[in-house]
Each structure stands twice: as structure tokens, then as C-alpha cells.
Amino acid sequence: MIEARGLTKIYQLGASNSRSLRDAVTGFLSRKNSSRETLIALDDVSFTISEGESVGIIGRNGAGKSTLLKILSRITPPTRGTASIAGRVGSLLEVGTGFHNELTGRENIYLNGAILGMRRSEIDARFDEIVAFSELEKFLDTPVKHYSSGMYMRLAFSVAAHLEPEVLIVDEVLAVGDLAFQKKSLGKMKDLGESGRTVLFVSHDMNSISRLCARAIWLRDGKIAVDSSAVETVAAYLHEQTLTGAERVWDDARSAPGNDVARIASLRVVNKKGETTPSPDIRESIGIEMVFDALASDKVLIPNLHFFDERGTCIFISHDWNSGWRERPRPAGRHKATAWIPGNFLAEGTISVTAAVSTYKPLMVHFIATDAVSFTVVDSLEGDSARGDYAGLLPGIVRPMLEWTNE
Amino acid sequence: MAATDITRITPSGSRLRLGAGEIWRQRELLYFLTLRDIKIRYKQTLIGVAWAVLQPVLTTVIFTLIFSGWARFDTNDIAYPLFAMTGLTLWLFVQNAVSMASNSFVNNTNLVTKVYFPRLIVPLAATLAALFDLIFSIAVLAVLMIYYSAIPSPQILLVPVFMIFAFVLAAAVGTLLSALNVRFRDVKFAVPFFLQVWMIASPVFYPASMISEKWRLIFAINPMVGILEGFRSAIFNKPFDWPLIGVSVISLLLIAAVAVVIFRSMEDDFADVI
Known part of the structure; x- marks a missing residue:
């Protein structure tokens, strides 16, 4: 069960993000705090999710979805409000967190499993299953730096998919690998939901939200806009999207x-x-x-x-x-x-x-x-965009394909 | 499935506790992170683990060339290479641990922004990983002791005590710097300089007896002073300077307490500011 009461997150922009000591000192001396800009990422959000319920969270970028998941995952504390979660929590805000390129597939399974909160005995027990799911039996003792991006994501997702908490918090991590693997992953998620686990799931893909969740919450500008059945929430969201969409x-x-x-x-x-x-x-x-x-x-x-x-x-x-x-x-x-x-x-x-x-x-x-x-x-992972074979986070506001020469 | 664990999420307040229980429950994560840090430390190097031997050996050679040539210290009948090597065994551990730990969060940004676990585990794993190099230093020290026929007495059983003190010191300073580094990247530039000054202020290549008697206890506010002197006394069967060691241990505990308090007050915001 998840119970959120008045969750609010306010980010201080500007001065508080200063990364150099000099800025902090001068900021302190000049007392510019009053002019500090703030950003209300989450504004008084309350909801209750019962045990065994699968709930989707939708909304535009910057609507507060990630902030909500980060608070519920205890990565960042709320500015105001409280939440309580009954049951062992597993949160997947990213697949492959802590993967190290120099380590082998086997070593990364254990490391990543431990980071996701699995006990060693649990990883031991599910090791063969994880490897079979990833279809990477032959590459287990190869450092992951020699993996293709698809293989890397498959291994990462396989570990995550075998996490068996009572409450699962998932951010858009399903969109990895090829289509066949995505289907398999989605099936795994559905199984988890049906096995009585409480699942909180953020996605931009309205299809998977409708398929996986009975209920959905639409966040708009940090507030709950609609909290209803998945079908109704998705319909309301899509209706507004077309108004401020591409036309x-x-x-x-x-x-x-x-x-x-x-x-x-x-x-x-x-x-x-x-x-x-x-x-x-x-x-x-x-x-x-x-x-x-x-x-x-x-x-x-x-x-x-x-x-x-x-x-x-x-x-x-x-x-x-x-x-x-x-x-x-x-x-x-x-x-x-x-x-x-x-x-x-x-x-x-x-x-x-x-x-x-x-x-x-x-x-x-x-x-x-x-x-x-x-x-x-959208940047597909077909390898002929500037992304090449790299499937991870690629920051920057432009992504030109530059001419590279080698001598 | 009885849901027994209740996670309560509240705005950050003052949580002035070590959180040792939670770290203990997550000891496997600590183990795997330490293992990772050890495994990747010498990856993609030409001579690999040999660095763990070369670092103390070469430093001892350099110190010996400089300090047993023209600047002689009264090392209380201990051959200078052996004297320097005992100091370097603990000092290089502290130096490596502090520099690894201080960068531990900055090098593990996505661990902080994507998963929850007791944050102390990260600098702690870096400190533990530095123990790996210490094993090699101890081996080199043992070889030197055999070469110089330095026969230990039962007093050598106290050696682990000083090693534990050195570990606590490295963990405390490394943890404090790792938290400050999250907010102020100046730390990255300040650490090498700080470590250099700290080494000069510690009896690594000179004996504490060089400092005049009346200043020695003030000198011992640097915990490294008591730790190194005690370590040497234990190894070479010399009398312990208990007041000196006492001052250092009290100072060590204060530093550790301050480090934990500062770390605890900063850790909640890590994901937002890193």
C-alpha cells in the first residue's frame, strides 16, 4: 500500500545549485537568497494505492512524474508532505544502475542486483533465470564493454525484471532492446502486476499504461489533473495533448x-x-x-x-x-x-x-x-543516427552528426 | 504476504545518527561495491597490481635517498628504510583511501540519482577497497623486517588496533570530503594539496621525537601522529607514548563525530545537487 499526503517538492534554482565554493561564499555574503527562483515540481499531491493495485502515472515532461517517483524511492526528500509505503520497495528508475564496463556480465548481475536491493542468496537463486531471460549465456564472462548496446540493455533489464519486491516503482525502463525483447519485458511486468504486487509505473506509452494498469493518475504542472481508471485518464490526457500537440x-x-x-x-x-x-x-x-x-x-x-x-x-x-x-x-x-x-x-x-x-x-x-x-x-536505436551504438543517456540540446576523420 | 516493512517518507529533518543498523542490513551492497572498486582499480593498467607494491617501495627509496643522506633523523636505532616503510604503510593507505573516498559520489552519480541506499556505503566502500593496497604494503614491510632482522615482540599484537584507528580516520575524512565534493567541486582540487600538507604534518618520514616536548601534545591533535607513533612502537618493541596516543585518539573520535554529523545533514540533498 502506498499512501501519499500532500507531497510537495520545491527546487531552489540558481544560487543553490552553485558548485563552486566561491559562489557559495559570495552568495552568502551578498545575501541574495530572497531573489532566488524556485520551481514547484510537485504541488500538494495526495493519493492512496491499495495493495495489489497497478497504477500508471502519465503527464508531459516536467509535470512532476519523475520527482514523484524519486520521492517515493527515497532518492530525494519531499519539501512538505509525507508518504508511507507498506512492504519491501523496489524501484527501477533506470536499468543497469551501477553497471561497470570493466566488469563481466556475471559480476554486473551481482553488483546491480545488490544495488537494486536484492540479497546475494536471492541473486544466487535466480541467477540462471536472469541469464536465460537475457539470452546472454555465452557472454557471461565477457566484460560488458564488449557488449553491443542491445546486449547491455538486455542484461540490465533481465536483472531488474527478477527483482521481486512487494511494491514496485518503475520509470519508463521498458523501452529498451529490440521489439521482441520489449514484448517479453512487458509480459514480465504484466505477470508482476497480476501476482498481487503493487506497481507504480510511469510511461509515455499510453498503450502499455492501458495494458498494464487498471488505474492511472495524470500529473499536470505538479498537480493531479485526473485520477481515474486507466482508460478514462488516458483519454482525458490524449484529448488535451491533441490541443497542444503537433497541430x-x-x-x-x-x-x-x-x-x-x-x-x-x-x-x-x-x-x-x-x-x-x-x-x-x-x-x-x-x-x-x-x-x-x-x-x-x-x-x-x-x-x-x-x-x-x-x-x-x-x-x-x-x-x-x-x-x-x-x-x-x-x-x-x-x-x-x-x-x-x-x-x-x-x-x-x-x-x-x-x-x-x-x-x-x-x-x-x-x-x-x-x-x-x-x-x-525520437532517436531509434538503429545505429545510423548520431547515437551510433550507444543506448544510454545522451545529454545536449542538439545532436548533429559530425564528420569524423581518422588518420 | 504480510507487509511488515513500513517505509516512511518525510521532509528532511535533523537525523543525527550513524544509521549503522541500516548499513548492516545492506552489508552485501557494501561488499559488492568494495569488490567492484578493487576489481576496477588496476584495470587497463600495464603493470596492474604491481603498483600496490611499487608505490610504497619507490617512496621508501626516495625518502631513504633524501633523508638518510644529508638530513638525518634520530630514528631510535631503526634502519631508515624500515622506519620510512612503517610510516608509509599506514600513510599510503590513508592517502589512497581519502582520495578514493572523496571522489566516490562524483564518480557514482547515477547511483545517487537513481537508487536509494544508505549513502554512507559509497565512501565506506572506497575506504574498504583501499585496504587491498594495504595488504601489499604490509607484505613489503614484512620483507624489510626480515631483511633487517627486526624481531617483533608480543607487543606486535597491538598493530591491528592502530590499523583500525587509521581506517576510522581515513573513513571519517574521506566521508566528509565526499559529501563536500558533491556540493563544491573545489574539493577535487584541494584534496591532493591537503594530503601533501597532511603528510608533512605527520611523522611519516621523520620521528615525532623531532618535535620539542612541549609542542608534542598539540602536534598530536593530528590523529596521524598518535597512530603512526603507536604503530611503530608496537612493531619495534619500543615504549608507547600514551599521552600522545590518547590526544590523537580523542581528536580522531571528534573528527569522526563531526564527519558523521556533517554528512548526515548534507546527504538528503545529494540527488538534487550532484
Whole structure:
């Protein structure tokens, strides 16, 4: 059973993250604490999960899902509120935590098992099962640095899958390995849920949430938006997602951002074929298609797009510089401008797009549609993206495929 | 399935306790992390474990060349190479343990951000792993003792006591620095310098008797002083300087207590600031 009462997590931004002693000293001396920015990652979240229930947690990036799991896993304490969990807790926020490249598959099974909270006797008892599940019998005594990324993830997941706690907390770790292995992993998760364990499961994959969980909680901006059956919660979530998804159309001219010079009509994320694409492949070019109405005919109108990552960092800004409309006024009427982001440029993750139309001489912004659409760049593990054969965390806001030369 | 364990999650408060019980329950994790640290220590090196022998041997040779040549110390009839080697046996252990432990969290970031376990286990495993090198130092020391026909007396049975003190000291200082390193990466740069100063301030290559009598007890606030002097007395069958050792042990316990309190007050935020 999991019982959460008013869980709140507030992160101090800026000063508290200072990593150098000098910053801490000067920060202390100047007493800038009052101007410190805070981020409320989780805001007064309460729920009760009964024994044997499987509950999915959904929500956009930054909605507080990971923070909730981290608090329940005791990795970080809540700022306010309490929670109690009855039963032995196993939490999987990542597979392969503590894996060391220099150690063999066998050594890593024991190390990772111990890190996940398994006793040595339990690992001994399940060792053969773990190895059989991973299908890596022949490579057990090979250091994992010689494994392919697929093999590495398979071994890591196999250890995790044999963790048998009474309460299991799982973050999106199923999306590893090839399709066949994913299916197998999902089956294992389903077994766990059906064997009377309490499972708390975060995923972006609405299909697996509906398949694995009877109930789902939707977190939005750190608060519970919907807590209901998985089917209902997923439906409510998807409904909102389509509103702020890859396409946005302003049907009603009066509510559309704009002034008496220009007004936005629609914004879409498209692929080369012109189809709306919420989750473009990292290797393909991505088009942002802006349709707007020019309401006057004597202004030079420059459409511009602003791209932000999940943390709100501006990745880049682009404006129409080469279409010829830079010098001459646009006639009144509907215009369609599309900006193409090359493939193998953006990193994985959700990117939100702010669209605007401006005039530069003199500077004037006619409208700005903030966070109007978003899309999620996905990097498959097929080996021909900049990721190569590496399957782990790859930070950075861009992921270009650079030319490497060797001599 | 009777759910007997209840995990209570509360905002961080003052938890001024060692948490030894929890560490004991997770002793297998401590064991596997120590084993890992030992296994990877000499991976991808050309001569591997030979470093564990070379480090004390070469340092002893250098000290002998410098200090038995022109700067002679009164080592109380102990051959200088043997004298230096006894000091280095414990000192190199403390030095290696502290430098490994102080970087232990920074080198295990994902352990901290992805799993819960008693955080003390990480610097403790690094300290335990450093014991591996100590075994080789002791072997070198034993060979030197045979070479110089230094015959031990029953007093040598007290040697483990001073080794335990050295371990507690290394664990305490390493733990404290590992916690500070999570927040302030300055620690990484300060540690090598700090260790250098600490060695000079400890009777590793010189005897404590070099310090004038009236300052000696103040000198012993550095726990390494009492530990090294006691260690040598036990090995070479010399009388123990109990006041000196007493001051060092009290100072050692204070340092350990301060380290635990500071560590405990910082560990809750590790995942957020690392």
C-alpha cells in the first residue's frame, strides 16, 4: 500500500545549485537568497494505492512524474508532505544502475542486483533465470564493454525484471532492446502486476499504461489533473495533448493571436510529405508550417519561430531570411511559411515552438503564439543516427552528426 | 504476504545518527561495491597490481635517498628504510583511501540519482577497497623486517588496533570530503594539496621525537601522529607514548563525530545537487 499526503517538492534554482565554493561564499555574503527562483515540481499531491493495485502515472515532461517517483524511492526528500509505503520497495528508475564496463556480465548481475536491493542468496537463486531471460549465456564472462548496446540493455533489464519486491516503482525502463525483447519485458511486468504486487509505473506509452494498469493518475504542472481508471485518464490526457500537440488551428479569428496587421491561422509540425508529425524521427527533416493572414498590404512581415526544450531553454530562433519577402511588403491575404529543420540536428526530447510575425524596420511584433505546438524528436536505436551504438543517456540540446576523420 | 516493512517518507529533518543498523542490513551492497572498486582499480593498467607494491617501495627509496643522506633523523636505532616503510604503510593507505573516498559520489552519480541506499556505503566502500593496497604494503614491510632482522615482540599484537584507528580516520575524512565534493567541486582540487600538507604534518618520514616536548601534545591533535607513533612502537618493541596516543585518539573520535554529523545533514540533498 502506498499512501501519499500532500507531497510537495520545491527546487531552489540558481544560487543553490552553485558548485563552486566561491559562489557559495559570495552568495552568502551578498545575501541574495530572497531573489532566488524556485520551481514547484510537485504541488500538494495526495493519493492512496491499495495493495495489489497497478497504477500508471502519465503527464508531459516536467509535470512532476519523475520527482514523484524519486520521492517515493527515497532518492530525494519531499519539501512538505509525507508518504508511507507498506512492504519491501523496489524501484527501477533506470536499468543497469551501477553497471561497470570493466566488469563481466556475471559480476554486473551481482553488483546491480545488490544495488537494486536484492540479497546475494536471492541473486544466487535466480541467477540462471536472469541469464536465460537475457539470452546472454555465452557472454557471461565477457566484460560488458564488449557488449553491443542491445546486449547491455538486455542484461540490465533481465536483472531488474527478477527483482521481486512487494511494491514496485518503475520509470519508463521498458523501452529498451529490440521489439521482441520489449514484448517479453512487458509480459514480465504484466505477470508482476497480476501476482498481487503493487506497481507504480510511469510511461509515455499510453498503450502499455492501458495494458498494464487498471488505474492511472495524470500529473499536470505538479498537480493531479485526473485520477481515474486507466482508460478514462488516458483519454482525458490524449484529448488535451491533441490541443497542444503537433497541430494548432485558430478557427475563431477573434481569439487568434494577432493585431490589425497580421494574425495567425494555424501552426503545424510536418514531415516532408506534408503530414502532421507529433514525433518525428531524429534523422528526418522537420517542417514547421505557419499559416497567417496579412491584414494590411503595406508591411514587410517576417515570420519567426522560437524553439524551446523541456527545461525552457531556447534552442534557437529562426526567421524567414531567404524567401524574398524580406524586402517587400506582403499583400493582404493568407500566407503559408514553412521552416525546415534538418535531420540529425535536434536532440531527442520534446520541443515546444513559439511562433510570431514581426516587422523589423522599425521593430514591431504583430503577434506571438507562445508554446503553440510541440513535437517529440525520437532517436531509434538503429545505429545510423548520431547515437551510433550507444543506448544510454545522451545529454545536449542538439545532436548533429559530425564528420569524423581518422588518420 | 504480510507487509511488515513500513517505509516512511518525510521532509528532511535533523537525523543525527550513524544509521549503522541500516548499513548492516545492506552489508552485501557494501561488499559488492568494495569488490567492484578493487576489481576496477588496476584495470587497463600495464603493470596492474604491481603498483600496490611499487608505490610504497619507490617512496621508501626516495625518502631513504633524501633523508638518510644529508638530513638525518634520530630514528631510535631503526634502519631508515624500515622506519620510512612503517610510516608509509599506514600513510599510503590513508592517502589512497581519502582520495578514493572523496571522489566516490562524483564518480557514482547515477547511483545517487537513481537508487536509494544508505549513502554512507559509497565512501565506506572506497575506504574498504583501499585496504587491498594495504595488504601489499604490509607484505613489503614484512620483507624489510626480515631483511633487517627486526624481531617483533608480543607487543606486535597491538598493530591491528592502530590499523583500525587509521581506517576510522581515513573513513571519517574521506566521508566528509565526499559529501563536500558533491556540493563544491573545489574539493577535487584541494584534496591532493591537503594530503601533501597532511603528510608533512605527520611523522611519516621523520620521528615525532623531532618535535620539542612541549609542542608534542598539540602536534598530536593530528590523529596521524598518535597512530603512526603507536604503530611503530608496537612493531619495534619500543615504549608507547600514551599521552600522545590518547590526544590523537580523542581528536580522531571528534573528527569522526563531526564527519558523521556533517554528512548526515548534507546527504538528503545529494540527488538534487550532484
